[in-house]
Amino acid sequence: MGKEDDGRLLIIIPAYNEEASIGGVLCELRRECPQADVLVVNDGSADGTLRVCREAGCPVLDLPFNLGLSGAFQAGLRYAAQNGYSYALQFDADGQHPADAIPAMLRAARERHVGVVVASRYLEGQKGWSMREIGSRMIGFCVWLTTGVRLHDPTSGMRLYTAPVLRRLAGNMNSSPEPHTLACLLNDGVTVAETPAVMRERKAGKSYLNALSSIRYMFQTCLSILLVNRFQ
Amino acid sequence: MTLFFRLILIAVSVLNFFYMARKLRKSHVEGRDTIFWMLFSVLLIVLSLFPGIANTLAGALGVYSPENVVFLLIIFALLIKLFFLSIKHSQLEFKVQVLAEEHAILKKKLEDALPAPGGKDDSKKDGEDHAA
Numbered sequence: 424m425g426k427e428d429d430g431r432l433l434i435i436i437p438a439y440n441e442e443a444s445i446g447g448v449l450c451e452l453r454r455e456c457p458q459a460d461v462l463v464v465n466d467g468s469a470d471g472t473l474r475v476c477r478e479a480g481c482p483v484l485d486l487p488f489n490l491g492l493s494g495a496f497q498a499g500l501r502y503a504a505q506n507g508y509s510y511a512l513q514f515d516a517d518g519q520h521p522a523d524a525i526p527a528m529l530r531a532a533r534e535r536h537v538g539v540v541v542a543s544r545y546l547e548g549q550k551g552w553s554m555r556e557i558g559s560r561m562i563g564f565c566v567w568l569t570t571g572v573r574l575h576d577p578t579s580g581m582r583l584y585t586a587p588v589l590r591r592l593a594g595n596m597n598s599s600p601e602p603h604t605l606a607c608l609l610n611d612g613v614t615v616a617e618t619p620a621v622m623r624e625r626k627a628g629k630s631y632l633n634a635l636s637s638i639r640y641m642f643q644t645c646l647s648i649l650l651v652n653r654f655q
Numbered sequence: 656m657t658l659f660f661r662l663i664l665i666a667v668s669v670l671n672f673f674y675m676a677r678k679l680r681k682s683h684v685e686g687r688d689t690i691f692w693m694l695f696s697v698l699l700i701v702l703s704l705f706p707g708i709a710n711t712l713a714g715a716l717g718v719y720s721p722e723n724v725v726f727l728l729i730i731f732a733l734l735i736k737l738f739f740l741s742i743k744h745s746q747l748e749f750k751v752q753v754l755a756e757e758h759a760i761l762k763k764k765l766e767d768a769l770p771a772p773g774g775k776d777d778s779k780k781d782g783e784d785h786a787a
Contacts, residue, residue: 464759482763483763484756484759484760484762484763485759485762485763486755486756486758486759487755487758487759488755490752490755490756494752494755494756497752497756498755498756498759498760501756501757501760502760502763505760596745596749
């Protein structure tokens with residue numbers, strides 16, 4: 424057990440134009456998880472995201488141009504793999520994810536020997552029937568259909584990856600941090616655990632996803648899980 | 656096939672062929688990428704010069720007119736080309752992504768190694784630091 428406890432955790436925060444929220448997120452992480460390393464991946468932001476991170480003394484990977492969430496997160500995974508981290512955590516820059524849920528995720532990864540730990544909104548909270556929750560149910564259904572595993576919160580963006588999984592995703596073309604990658608991992612025998620977490624709502628304004636792009640996202644994710652994953 | 660239709664095919668093919676040849680001479684395109692278009696032009700020219708080929712194929716396939724066989728062959732050729740282009744596009748996109756990721760990691764390593772933060776002209780100073 425002692426050896427496993429030495430495993431270092433890297434918290435990866437992909438950030439695209441998040442100067443308003445990233446400072447608070449970094450403060451919260453430092454307070455709740457002082458033992459973990461934090462890495463912001465600046466995904467070609469046009470605002471002061473990079474400056475805020477530098478002023479906070481946080482290590483930054485500064486991408487030369489915008490790659491999107493998939494590429495930004497993979498840059499963090501690549502860094503984690505190259506620097507021998509045992510765990511990598513995907514964490515949002517907009518303040519939606521609760522830092523105090525991280526220790527429980529780490530404990531779950533160590534004690535239950537799983538490949539991925541997902542922070543789940545619906546382990547303790549009740550899942551309702553809003554548009555977003557209907558989408559979550561449909562994606563969860565697709566995951567169950569193809570893998571036989573029931574995920575309470577497949578769309579949660581707060582995920583902890585252990586060393587073998589993070590090394591695999593770091594060099595893979597199809598490794599976007601999305602539900603269909605999770606389904607793909609499940610199909611390959613990677614085990615997934617869920618721990619409860621209370622997510623916050625985005626503080627300023629509404630989500631970037633409007634009704635139309637949410638439906639498109641749903642459609643693409645379900646098709647990826649049902650069709651594309653079969654051949655990977 | 657009418658003579659006019661065949662003339663159009665030949666004209667387009669010849670234009671296409673010489674345009675590609677010119678691009679090749681000016682080094683605007685890689686040689687192996689022009690092979691497809693050269694062969695494509697040759698195919699269209701052969702089909703226009705020997706209408707019997709399209710006629711025979713139309714009869715064998717049960718296609719109404721030989722022109723449609725020409726269209727079918729063009730569509731198939733373009734589909735194959737598009738398919739391989741799509742694969743190549745995916746691979747190129749991934750390579751650019753990996754380059755950007757490695758670039759960012761190297762940049763961080765460089766910044767960590769250099770004593771003064773925010774130094775932009777690091778490439779030249781780096782050598783001097785090591786010499787000193």
